Amino acid sequence: MKSSLRSIGEKGSHVFNHNLKISQLGKSGRIEEAVAVFSQMTEKNTVSYNSMISAYAKNGRIEHARKLFDVMPQRNLVSWNSMIAGYLHNDMVDEAAKLFDKMYKRDLYSWTLMITCYTRIGELGKARELFDLLPDKQDTVCCNALIAGYAKKRRFDEAKKLFDGMLVKNIVSWNSMLAGYTKNGEIQSGLQFFEAMGERNVVSWNLMVDGYVEVGDLDSAWMIFRKIPTPNAVSYVTMFSGLAHYGWTKEARNLFDEMPSKNLVSWNAMIGAYVRNNQIDDAFKLFMEMSERDSVSWTTMINGYVRVGKLSQAREILDMMPYKNVAAQTAMINGYVQSSRMDEANEIFNQISIRDSVCWNTMITGYTHCGRMDEALCLFREMVGKDMVSWNTMIAGYAQARQMDKALGIFNEMRVRNIVSWNSLITGYVQNEFYYEALKHFVLLKGQGEEKPDQSTFVCCLRASANLAALKVGMQLHHLTIKTGFGHNLFVKNAIITMYTKSGRVLDAESVFAEINNKDVVSWNSLIAGYALNGYGKEAVELFEEMSIREVIPDEVTFTGLLSACNHGGFVDQGLKIFKCMTETYLIKPSSEHYACVVDLLGRVGRLGEAMEIVEGMKTVSSAKIWGALLWACRRHQNLELAKYSAERLLELEPENASNYVLLSNLHAEARRWDMVERVRVLMKENKAEKQPGCSWIEMGNRVHSFVSEGPSEFRRPEICYILETLTAQIRNTEGMFDYRCILDIL
Secondary structure, eight states: OHHHHHHHHHHHHHHHHHHHHHHHHHHTTOHHHHHHHHHHOSSOOHHHHHHHHHHHHHTTOHHHHHHHHHTOSOOOHHHHHHHHHHHHHTTOHHHHHHHHHHOSOOOHHHHHHHHHHHHHTTOHHHHHHHHHHOSOTTOHHHHHHHHHHHHHTTOHHHHHHHHHTOSSOOHHHHHHHHHHHHTTTOHHHHHHHHHTOSOOOHHHHHHHHHHHHHTTOHHHHHHHHHHOSSOOHHHHHHHHHHHHHTTOHHHHHHHHHHOSSOOHHHHHHHHHHHHHTTOHHHHHHHHHHOSOOOHHHHHHHHHHHHHTTOHHHHHHHHHHOSSOOHHHHHHHHHHHHHTTOHHHHHHHHHHOSSOOHHHHHHHHHHHHHTTOHHHHHHHHHHOSSOOHHHHHHHHHHHHHTTOHHHHHHHHHHOSSOOHHHHHHHHHHHHHTTOHHHHHHHHHHHHHHOSSOOOHHHHHHHHHHHHHHTOHHHHHHHHHHHHHTTOTTOHHHHHHHHHHHHHTTOHHHHHHHHHHOSSOOHHHHHHHHHHHHHTTOHHHHHHHHHHHHHTTOOOOHHHHHHHHHHHHHHTOHHHHHHHHHIIIIISOOOOOHHHHHHHHHHHHHTTOHHHHHHHHHTOSSOOOHHHHHHHHHHHHHTTOHHHHHHHHHHHHHHOTTBHHHHHHHHHHHHHTTOHHHHHHHHHHHHHTTOBOOOOEEEEEETTEEEEEETTSOOOSSHHHHHHHHHHHHHHHHHOOSOOOTHHHHHHO
């Protein structure tokens, strides 16, 4: 009997120790070891399963957690709560809600989990509905969860009303209200609440320190910190992390050294502070002083070396790790990905037995950035738990590779899309100059009502309408931005300026520019480029002068617009002065585009010798734009010798560009050098240079119709031909002018 009891006791102790070890390994991120311990257990109880479910969930393996939950021999209330908590940890609210609805029995922890789940994602209406269904609406824990949710979303009145109505408040109640103020930048309201608090603890003081750090008031943060009766490790970490965040790493280190007792979190935080300030040598010294390290310590150091581009040192740290976790390995993969060393990244990837979504997505992103879409697709298809990032990365990757049909295919496969999915597709169409398709999918987005367009959506669609010169569409988008609350967004405003200038509506662009209170350099550049495009050279120069008065620092794009404006306006001396200002005053290195503008500027007025001197004195790589500008100038002023030299340079750079051959051929034809014309034509055929057909478009009835030269058109082709024949006859038989608007009336 005694031996049987002893045997049962030993088994129970054995199981208990294993369960504890699984829990500890899961908390420290050593998930592979936790899996190994669980797999080797001959005796498992409900606690074993619950511990393993929590370990999986905390390390991003939610699919494994659910599989284990589904095969459990027996479940208790802790099992259900652990699974819901796992979904909460991984922001899978819908799955958590489904599981909550299936529960045969709930406790207050179950209710609190779901209320917290909804408040975390801002679904306060659903959180309140659950709260109102509570058997005990005065439960302090549930009240605190809802207060925290209201305060987080800046709904302070509702939070305060619930707080004031509580019969029993605890310190968490007070701190939930305080956190709402301090974490939302309402530091003065937070201070008033703090001073009126019925009770405080060290968390309350830490919230105040953190609040002042967040708004950049380090003096007040330091004053509060020094008043804390019994500061803990969090107090010190909050303060020295704040100092380091604003570049005060020496002071942060002094405070770290002052700590009476340092825990692992403190060491990791100080190493992280050094890493964020790119002081990797100091971080490594501190790392080597540590008596104990966890996965965060190793991963932080690997990330640090990756951050400064020292991949060999990062790899050494990874190889030194006594146990490798997926976070550290993914950090190393990310380093290789950033340097386009995908084969080495793949080597690390293949060593990881259990990969999380971050690991998969890092590899897929790397392949897409390198244009290796076949390998990206293989990984994507192999990935079991695809998330929204995976799908969106593939869409963006195909768009970058100019394979919009495949991008659309991935998009159509998605069961659930977010606004990033739509933006990735629309942006891809714009980047690849499929402007009509971009606008078409914007209409689909609005029609389906799955997601609401954001600033990126509007910016892309405004770019599309600008490039189509589709003024009516652009104006509708402008009005829609105001209606949806994006009318004051700086990026949207800048895009609207460009849209109006490309549509020839300079006055409207000026009005939008005047409305912007927080203009950035892009705002100024957009209007300057618009002036240049529409031939407003004088206005462009005047705007640049105003820009200087307001102490806005110009960039390369500013001077490209200015030189282009001077070019179109014929302001040669003004343009040369601006070019000199760019290089000598603002120390901006000229790009090929700047040189092309200056060459064109001089070439237009026949100063070909000066233009050639500019080209020969360039400190940048020559480009087709520069030689093309010089060739055009030579044709205009009939300088055959310089034209021939320019054409040779141009054809070396662009041997398959048919327009260069046509230009050179025309130049020889104008000089009646027919033998040279024939030679150019032969050379054009030898280099397989094909002339691209011209394309035009017209906006009608809120639709844009495109027409390709010598190509079929499905849009009312017979009518168009008939109208053109009629007009041709009328022109031949009618003297004087007629109203060209009749074309639009007929169409």
